[in-house]
Amino acid sequence: MDKKDLLRKLPKIDEFLKESVVVEDLKNTSRTLITNSIRTSIDYYRKNILNDSIKDFNKEDILNLYKSILINSKGTNFKKVINGTGVVIHTNLGRSILSNEAIENVTKVSENYSNLEYDLKLGKRGSRYSHIEELITKITGGEAAMVVNNNAAAVMLALNTLCEDKEAIVSRGQLVEIGGSFRVPDVMKFSRASLIEVGTTNRTHLYDYENNINENTGVLLKVHTSNFKIMGFTEDVQLEELVELGEKHKIPVMEDIGSGTLVDFSKYGFTYEPTVQSSLRKGTDVVTFSGDKMLGGPQAGIIVGKKSYVDKMKKNQLTRALRIDKMTLAALEGTLKSYIEEEEAIKKIPTLNMILTDKEIHKKRAQRLKRRLKNHVDDFTFKVEGDYSMVGGGSMPTERIETYVVKAFSDKISPEKIEKKLRLSENPIVVRVSNNEVILDLRTLFDKDFDIIVKEFEKLLK
Template identity: 70%
Template sequence: MEKSQLLRNLPKIDELLKEPIVNNELNSTMRTIVVEALRETIDKYREFILSNNIEEYSKEDILKSFLELLEQRNSSRFRKVINAAGVIIHTNLGRSLLAKKALDNVVNVVDNYNNLEYDLKKGQRGSRYSHVEELIKKVTGAEAAMVVNNNAAAVMLVLNTLCKDKEAIVSRGQLVEIGGSFRIPDVMNFSGAKLVEIGTTNRTHLYDYDNNINENTGVLLKVHTSNFKILGFTEDVSLEELVQLGGEKKIPVVEDIGSGTLIDFSKYGFTHEPTVQESIKKGVDVVTFSGDKMLGGPQAGIVIGKKEYIDKMKRNQLTRALRIDKMTLAALEGTLKYYLDEREAIENIPTLHMILSQKSEHKKRAQKLKKKLQGRVKNFKFTLQEDYSMVGGGSMPTEKIQTYVIKAESNKFSPQELEKRLRENKIPVIIRISNNEVILDVRTIFDKDFDVIADAFGLLD
């Protein structure tokens, strides 16, 4: 059919609005959205015709395209994805998953009015921080605590409160870059603190701190380099030494411990990672850490330490701009309650359970997934093999967690093309490619998603 005729045959919007399929959509979708989707569909077909990408079409084809476009418009931009990459705290995929108590708390809070800033005993305005402060103190051993919206905000608030227009002394080897190209020096500068770098990248001594202390020194800052390791000819100042120096000079010691580890992973065969409780026991004045990394909760920046300093931060006007909402508080409370019993935390907090669950458990699960895949897919080869998962989120970078994975091979698709097709599945499946092989790591896959993965491969068979 000629191009001019194809253009003339394109239906009018008013005509399509009379179609039963479109009328059915009008019952559940705003008319404005339906009309816009129809217009965009017609425009798309017009472009196809003008660019010679189509030689014929039917009204049914147009209506089918309309329905696909409308489904995209009506669906949330936030989508469930299946993490088959084996990175437990995957920053791009939302970091830590919430535990059951955390989810229940959130639903209860958002589905009802609540006492966010209301003291039920006194019948007057209260503090939103009171809901979690006692719990944080009990878990960490700190004198006082407060919470802001992320750890970068926590560091900025601490420095703005204790060190604005003053100097913050920090080792050059600890000036790390965190996620999204945010750098500790930039956060410090924005807080109003003046950065004083001491030592070298690999070696810093106590005298480096001592020699740079003056009447304008506000804090001694230590940043835990949780997302990388410097090995070899190195020297660092211990927390004990720094705390002693800070006490002698009457200068607060602040530690950004980053990942917020609350249990000693060395008990379970991992390399020791400094815990929040250890920092408090060693006398650090203020400690900051994340809520959605090793702690396994929602995004939050937790500030704990000496009451005199925390109280100053609560009075800082910047706190209002950085405060967290009712949903985050509810999720954080639900997560922290598990830490009252370490066994409960490991069993019920998804991040901890994924890290510490046994390899043998995942072998059985991998065998189950492989069986499902082989039962539904004929043109792929699936192989069970041992491999390693990663903690992720800039935490414990040198740790490899033994696990079982499924290797998927296809004569039809290259590993890169298969990765793309799975990523574009209705429920995206995010895999990893290692040594030019497609890997499905069951440590980060839930059993409930085995059928979804098998169906995704089935569509490609």
């Protein structure tokens, strides 16, 4: 059939609208959306007929394409993704998953009016920070606290308040870059603090700080290098020493912990990571950290420390531009309440639970997933093996967490094509590919997703 005949064979939109499947769709979908989906489908065939990519077709082919286009247009760009990578705090996949308590709090507050900035006891305007300040100070031991929209904002606000047009002294080895090419020196520049780098990349001594203190020094800054480690011939100034130096010269000491660790992971066999509580116990004046990394809550930047400094930050004009909304506030409150008892936090907060769950639990889950895949998916080989997960999110970069994975292989489709098809499926699944095998890490998979995983694997060879 030549091009002209094929083009004449294409249906008109009005004819298409009379098809039974389209008539059914019109009962619960807008006519505009359906018409646009029909037009897109017909245009696709017209274009590919003209460039010789389509040699023949039937009405069912166009109907199937129309249906697929309609489903996609009714969906959202922001989708649920199944994380089979084994990276717990996966920055590209939304970082930490909220606990049920946090989600319930968000739902309750977002579907109703709330006392966001209203003091119910006094019957007048209140502060949004009051809802969580007591919780944060109770958990961390700080005198006062406030929250902004992310940790970079927390660092910027704190430095602007403590150190505007003054100097901030920081070790050269702590000038880190975080995700998306955001760098600590750039954040400091926007805060209008002058950066004074001391020491070298691998070795900084107390005298490096002291020799650079002058009448214009505003803060002594320590940045926890949570996303990398310097090994070998190194020297770093301990926080206690820096605090003592700050007290001697009456200069505030600020620590950016970054990942927001509230649990001492060394008790559970991990390398020690400084906690917010330990930093405050050592006398740090201001500590900043993230809400959506190791803390396991929503994206937020938390500032905690001496009341005199935090109160100044609350009055800073930048605070309004950097403040969090009611849903973030509700999610953070729901998350923090679990931290009143550490056991409850580990049990209820998905990020902590994933990191600390025993590998043997995941072995049993992997075996269960393998059986289901084997029973429903033909022409694939599935096996369970030990492997390693990662914390992710720039946290604990040297830690490898023992886990179990399901590995999949087929002679009929390459692992790269499997990865792509799973990623682009109706229910996107992100996996790892290694040694010519597709890998699903059980540490970051939920049991509720097993049915979806089996369903998408069944479609791979169709």
